[in-house]
Amino acid sequence: MSAHEYLIRGARLVDDRTVDLRLSGDRITEVGSGVDASGATVLDADGLLALPGLVDLHTHLREPGFEQSETVLTGTRAAAKGGYTAVFAMANTSPVADTAGVVEQVEALGRAAGYATVRPIGAVSVGLAGEQLAELGAMASSRAAVRVFSDDGHCVADPLLMRRALEYVKAFDGVIAQHAQEPRLTEGASMNEGALSGQLGITGWPAVAEESIIARDVLLAEHVGSRLHVCHVSTAGSVEVLRWAKARGIDVTAEVTPHHLLLTEDLIAGYDARYKVNPPLRAEEDVLALRAGLADGTIDIVATDHAPHPVEAKDCEWDAAAFGMVGLESALSVVQAAVVDTGMLTWADVVRVMSTTPARIGRLRSHGQELAAGANANLVLVDPSASRAFGLGDLAGKGINSPYLSRTLPGRVHATFHLGRPTVLDGAVLPAEAVSAGVVPAEG
Amino acid sequence: MRHLLSTRNLSRDDAVRILDIAEDMADVATREVKKLPTLRGRTVVNLFFEDSTRTRISFEAAAKRLSADVINFSAKGSSVSKGESLKDTAQTLEAMGADGVVVRHPSSGAPQTLAQSGWIDAGIVNAGDGTHEHPTQALLDAFTIRRRMHGSAARGRDLDGVSVVIVGDILHSRVARSNVWLLTTLGASVTLVAPPTLFPVGMGTWPADVRYDLDAAIDDVRPDVVMMLRIQAERMRAAFFPNSREYARVWGLDDARTARLAPGSIVMHPGPMNRGLEISAAAADSTRSTVREQVANGVSVRMAVLYLLLAGGGEV
Numbered sequence: 001m002s003a004h005e006y007l008i009r010g011a012r013l014v015d016d017r018t019v020d021l022r023l024s025g026d027r028i029t030e031v032g033s034g035v036d037a038s039g040a041t042v043l044d045a046d047g048l049l050a051l052p053g054l055v056d057l058h059t060h061l062r063e064p065g066f067e068q069s070e071t072v073l074t075g076t077r078a079a080a081k082g083g084y085t086a087v088f089a090m091a092n093t094s095p096v097a098d099t100a101g102v103v104e105q106v107e108a109l110g111r112a113a114g115y116a117t118v119r120p121i122g123a124v125s126v127g128l129a130g131e132q133l134a135e136l137g138a139m140a141s142s143r144a145a146v147r148v149f150s151d152d153g154h155c156v157a158d159p160l161l162m163r164r165a166l167e168y169v170k171a172f173d174g175v176i177a178q179h180a181q182e183p184r185l186t187e188g189a190s191m192n193e194g195a196l197s198g199q200l201g202i203t204g205w206p207a208v209a210e211e212s213i214i215a216r217d218v219l220l221a222e223h224v225g226s227r228l229h230v231c232h233v234s235t236a237g238s239v240e241v242l243r244w245a246k247a248r249g250i251d252v253t254a255e256v257t258p259h260h261l262l263l264t265e266d267l268i269a270g271y272d273a274r275y276k277v278n279p280p281l282r283a284e285e286d287v288l289a290l291r292a293g294l295a296d297g298t299i300d301i302v303a304t305d306h307a308p309h310p311v312e313a314k315d316c317e318w319d320a321a322a323f324g325m326v327g328l329e330s331a332l333s334v335v336q337a338a339v340v341d342t343g344m345l346t347w348a349d350v351v352r353v354m355s356t357t358p359a360r361i362g363r364l365r366s367h368g369q370e371l372a373a374g375a376n377a378n379l380v381l382v383d384p385s386a387s388r389a390f391g392l393g394d395l396a397g398k399g400i401n402s403p404y405l406s407r408t409l410p411g412r413v414h415a416t417f418h419l420g421r422p423t424v425l426d427g428a429v430l431p432a433e434a435v436s437a438g439v440v441p442a443e444g
Numbered sequence: 445m446r447h448l449l450s451t452r453n454l455s456r457d458d459a460v461r462i463l464d465i466a467e468d469m470a471d472v473a474t475r476e477v478k479k480l481p482t483l484r485g486r487t488v489v490n491l492f493f494e495d496s497t498r499t500r501i502s503f504e505a506a507a508k509r510l511s512a513d514v515i516n517f518s519a520k521g522s523s524v525s526k527g528e529s530l531k532d533t534a535q536t537l538e539a540m541g542a543d544g545v546v547v548r549h550p551s552s553g554a555p556q557t558l559a560q561s562g563w564i565d566a567g568i569v570n571a572g573d574g575t576h577e578h579p580t581q582a583l584l585d586a587f588t589i590r591r592r593m594h595g596s597a598a599r600g601r602d603l604d605g606v607s608v609v610i611v612g613d614i615l616h617s618r619v620a621r622s623n624v625w626l627l628t629t630l631g632a633s634v635t636l637v638a639p640p641t642l643f644p645v646g647m648g649t650w651p652a653d654v655r656y657d658l659d660a661a662i663d664d665v666r667p668d669v670v671m672m673l674r675i676q677a678e679r680m681r682a683a684f685f686p687n688s689r690e691y692a693r694v695w696g697l698d699d700a701r702t703a704r705l706a707p708g709s710i711v712m713h714p715g716p717m718n719r720g721l722e723i724s725a726a727a728a729d730s731t732r733s734t735v736r737e738q739v740a741n742g743v744s745v746r747m748a749v750l751y752l753l754l755a756g757g758g759e760v
Binding site: 193194195197198199200201202203204206270271273312315317318319320 | 452531557573577621647
């Protein structure tokens with residue numbers, strides 16, 4: 001098994017050591033200085049930062065059912081482009097990922113593509129309808145070994161169903177990832193409720209609709225002793241509720257999206273549907289509270305909520321537009337702009353919130369490992385000193401509904417390695433044949 | 445003026461100029477031949493994604509009095525209800541050579557999207573978008589107020605010193621929004637009165653006073669103008685207020701409240717009215733009422749707007 005040997009020369013680690021890394025097969029075999037390059041393809045990483053491959057706990061790959069928006073192949077290409085080596089694929093496909101069959105299919109598609117490890121998320125309720133528990137146990141014991149369950153796109157609003165789901169997944173160390181949105185308080189809502197929504201005549205999505213569900217769910221999680229994860233936290237009040245819950249010892253984790261760390265609602269003043277997203281962009285004080293929450297650990301991770309849509313779903317009037325933004329390709333740059341370049345997070349913190357902790361929440365042991373001999377060879381080489389006007393060429397999935405087009409963003413992903421094989425080199429995504437050629441056939 | 449999308453960005457000079465041109469247009473209506481050749485050979489499309497016969501015929505009359513060719517495109521029951529996008533509809537109108545598009549749309553911001561999209565070159569007039577704005581309604585309201593206050597000496601005047609109380613469903617009203625921006629730009633002071641459920645949150649940024657008590661507003665403000673907004677029946681079912689009887693009792697302009705209004709003050713309503721709900725029959729039919737003048741003035745104001753957009757009327 002000597003086919004793929006790589007030597008990454010002179011990369012900087014987050015602890016500021018400059019090292020060579022030798023990759024052999026799917027492992028890192030040596031980390032140090034003056035590592036022997038014989039038989040290996042050498043990559044000069046001078047000036048580049050080596051990070052463990054990023055892990056996204058919240059991705060919409062759209063397949064099966066919405067292949068006009070994205071497929072497992074195109075979505076994982078976008079992931080690789082952004083430095084991700086693992087993505088958790090949300091369950092709101094068609095059919096919904098609420099059975100073992102669907103999650104096994106998605107997992108197999110990811111394995112065949114080879115760009116990233118695809119971990120399917122199972123639906124909490126049948127058809128995301130919020131009425132009856134999906135076959136959580138069957139999905140957990142399937143080949144896809146699902147550990148994260150979510151009705152994302154919909155809130156598990158029924159408190160009894162939420163309680164049962166939280167309890168039930170304890171049997172296999174699962175976690176419920178809640179899309180916290182009180183449905184009655186957000187009927188017809190499509191932007192943050194505040195002065196601007198009143199002026200624009202757009203139905204407001206009040207912060208309390210998120211915060212009240214988080215408050216309820218942390219109390220439920222405490223009561224039944226379960227693990228809860230909160231998706232895409234977007235308000236200052238949510239950060240406060242989570243801070244209180246963690247101080248109380250409740251087993252809750254939370255994510256924030258890159259866009260909620262950088263963008264504010266005033267972008268909506270021109271009714272540009274690229275900024276229509278759920279939960280909506282909020283006010284400046286929310287953005288600052290989310291950054292502070294991420295810095296102090298109240299918010300555990302950054303997750304993209306990568307939500308690709310076909311062009312026509314955004315090229316229309318506000319009400320007719322779909323919710324969501326693509327985010328995989330831009331996430332690391334946006335995080336750098338929002339919290340690294342502003343001095344709130346170190347690169348070691350970035351590894352924690354974008355790799356180590358999301359892998360741990362999702363119980364994905366092969367990712368988020370420290371770059372050391374013996375670790376799985378999932379890593380990304382980043383040039384943090386780069387700066388570029390983010391453009392269509394920076395996108396690698398099907399969706400071009402990025403809110404960052406023409407914006408100047410810092411940093412650039414130079415190379416990505418997934419299980420020892422490059423998926424991105426010199427900033428370019430490698431062709432599908434080259435990547436899938438190294439794929440290990442699925443077991444059993 | 446390239447488009448008219450909102451009253452928010454109109455300056456006082458812009459607004460006064462539109463109202464002055466509307467005065468000229470009103471003079472045309474008193475002639476034997478109520479028609480000007482100004483827009484001959486120009487095509488105005490009334491693109492209505494919502495039913496509104498009153499607004500549509502007002503724009504139609506305005507365009508026809510300026511000799512424009514008028515095409516009425518009711519998007520209900522057309523290709524649009526079969527799933528055609530706003531983009532395709534706009535490009536169709538562009539291909540047909542529309543010079544001006546008057547658009548009524550249930551989605552807030554749709555006229556602005558049309559104007560910014562590059563799908564169509566025509567001048568866009570917002571004829572009411574969702575719960576956002578209805579700028580020509582506000583202009584005709586300002587025109588009506590100015591005429592009542594200043595009569596034949598109205599030209600060149602603003603609304604300095606005029607006090608206006610607007611009562612009703614502020615939350616969902618595009619008329620209220622356009623009027624708040626325009627009337628205050630023209631120098632009027634605006635007080636909004638509604639049940640707390642029918643105000644948007646974050647009203648602190650609006651240039652208007654907010655009150656919940658209509659009686660106190662009438663007695664404290666001594667308004668020159670009381671503008672009543674239409675209450676939609678479905679608001680009741682969505683728990684904005686208990687029922688229409690309670691609404692009429694607390695926030696309706698009934699006979700007793702009408703009687704307490706200062707002499708010379710006027711009562712306005714954008715129509716269509718719910719008599720007995722937000723306005724009593726006596727108030728609607730009294731000499732204070734400007735409801736029919738508003739309809740007549742609507743044509744003059746819309747003529748002025750179409751003229752400025754399409755006749756190369758220069759920068760406003």
